[in-house]
Amino acid sequence: MATTQLPTPAARGRSPFPLPSLLALATAVFVTALTETLPAGVLPGMGGALGVGESAAGQTVTVYALGTAATAIPLTAATAGWSRKRLLLGAMAGFAVANTVTAASTNYPLTIAARFLAGVAAGLAWALLAGYARRLVPAGQQGRAMAVAMAGVPVALSLGVPVGTFLGRVLAWWVPFLAMTALAVGVIGWIAAALPDQPGRADGDRTPVRRALALPGVRPVLAVTVLLVLAHTVLFTYVAPFLDRAGLGTATDSVLLVFGVASLVAIWFTGVHIHRRLRWLTAGGVLLIAAAAALLGLWPDGSPLVHLAALLWGLGWGGAPTLLQTAAGDAGGAQADAAQAALVTLWNVAMAGGGVAGGLVLGRFGTGALPWTVLLLLVPVLAVVLGARAHGFPARRT
Incomplete structure (x- = not known):
C-alpha cells in the first residue's frame, strides 16, 4: 500500500489548515x-465485580x-527510526485489545495486566501525538494545531467520562x-485512510532524552508537569467516592460533565492565546485549580458550590496538556520529541503517584483531606511557573 508523505515545509505554508488529519x-x-x-467514573461497580475495595x-x-511511565522513553528510543503512522496504528490496536480484556475480566490480576498493556500503548501514543500535530503545520500554526489535537482530552472528560459513568450505572460497569474497543477500531481505520505518514529519525539516535534533559528550559516544564498532574490525579481518581461521601453520589456524572465542558472552553481559549501568553495561561490555570480545591x-456537600468548583477545575485543567506539551516542545528545540517522551513518562509517574497518594489519603484521613492535599501540591507549581521566566515558561515566546 502506498504511504502518503508529508509535504515540504514550504508547501505546508501554502496549504490549508489540515483539519481532517x-x-x-x-x-x-x-x-x-x-x-x-474511565475507571474514575465506575469505581464502585468495577471494584464490586472484581471483588476488591474502591482504593x-x-x-x-x-x-x-x-x-x-515504564515504557515511554525506552520505546521512543527503540523506535526512533520507525514510521510514525505505523507506530500510532500499533498503539491504537493495543488499546482495542486492552479494553476488550478489561471489559471481559472479572479477575483482578488479569484486569491489572490489561490496564498495564493499555498504559504501554499510551506511552507510545503520547510520545508521538504532540510531535505529529506540530509537524503537520508551519511554525506559526503549531499552537493552533496542538489545541485541535489535544481537544480529545477535554472531549473525553466532558462527554466520554460522564457518558461512561452513566452507562456503567444504568447498564453495567464493563x-x-x-464501547472503547469499538471506537479504537474505528480510529484505526481513520488514521490508516486519512493521516499522512511521518518518517522516523534518519540518524537513528538512541539517546535523545539525555540531551533533552540537559536543556535548561526542559527541567522547569517537567517539574511543573510532575506536581500539577500529581495534584490533579490525587482528587480526580477518587472523585466518585469523594462525592458519594458528601451525599452527592448521584451527581457524579453531572459534576464530571461540568468539568469537561469547562475543559473544552479552556482548550479553545488556550488555542487562541497560547502563541503569546503561554506563561500566564499556565499560571492562571494553576490558580483556578487551587480555587476549585479550596x-x-x-x-464539599453543597451541590451548587461543588458544581462551581468543577467549573473552575475544568477551566484550569483543560489547557494543561496543550500548554505543557507546547512548553516542552519549545524548550526541547531539536530534541522536542525526546522532551515529549520525558514529559509523558513523568506525567504518568505523577499519575501513578497520585493514584497511590490519593488512596493513602482516602484510607487514612478520609475524602475531606483530598482537596487540601491538592492545594499543598499547587504552591510549588505556581512558584516554578513564575520563576521560570527565562527558560521553560518565558515571558515572551520566540
Whole structure:
C-alpha cells in the first residue's frame, strides 16, 4: 500500500489548515485519555465485580500510569527510526485489545495486566501525538494545531467520562470499556485512510532524552508537569467516592460533565492565546485549580458550590496538556520529541503517584483531606511557573 508523505515545509505554508488529519489525531487522543480516566467514573461497580475495595480498584488508574511511565522513553528510543503512522496504528490496536480484556475480566490480576498493556500503548501514543500535530503545520500554526489535537482530552472528560459513568450505572460497569474497543477500531481505520505518514529519525539516535534533559528550559516544564498532574490525579481518581461521601453520589456524572465542558472552553481559549501568553495561561490555570480545591475543601456537600468548583477545575485543567506539551516542545528545540517522551513518562509517574497518594489519603484521613492535599501540591507549581521566566515558561515566546 502506498504511504502518503508529508509535504515540504514550504508547501505546508501554502496549504490549508489540515483539519481532517488533526481531527484524526484528536480522536486518537480521545481514546487515550478516556481509556486512562474511565475507571474514575465506575469505581464502585468495577471494584464490586472484581471483588476488591474502591482504593484497590483505583489502582487500575495507577498501573495504567506505571505502564506508560515504564515504557515511554525506552520505546521512543527503540523506535526512533520507525514510521510514525505505523507506530500510532500499533498503539491504537493495543488499546482495542486492552479494553476488550478489561471489559471481559472479572479477575483482578488479569484486569491489572490489561490496564498495564493499555498504559504501554499510551506511552507510545503520547510520545508521538504532540510531535505529529506540530509537524503537520508551519511554525506559526503549531499552537493552533496542538489545541485541535489535544481537544480529545477535554472531549473525553466532558462527554466520554460522564457518558461512561452513566452507562456503567444504568447498564453495567464493563459496557463503556467495550464501547472503547469499538471506537479504537474505528480510529484505526481513520488514521490508516486519512493521516499522512511521518518518517522516523534518519540518524537513528538512541539517546535523545539525555540531551533533552540537559536543556535548561526542559527541567522547569517537567517539574511543573510532575506536581500539577500529581495534584490533579490525587482528587480526580477518587472523585466518585469523594462525592458519594458528601451525599452527592448521584451527581457524579453531572459534576464530571461540568468539568469537561469547562475543559473544552479552556482548550479553545488556550488555542487562541497560547502563541503569546503561554506563561500566564499556565499560571492562571494553576490558580483556578487551587480555587476549585479550596471550594471543595470548605463546602464539599453543597451541590451548587461543588458544581462551581468543577467549573473552575475544568477551566484550569483543560489547557494543561496543550500548554505543557507546547512548553516542552519549545524548550526541547531539536530534541522536542525526546522532551515529549520525558514529559509523558513523568506525567504518568505523577499519575501513578497520585493514584497511590490519593488512596493513602482516602484510607487514612478520609475524602475531606483530598482537596487540601491538592492545594499543598499547587504552591510549588505556581512558584516554578513564575520563576521560570527565562527558560521553560518565558515571558515572551520566540
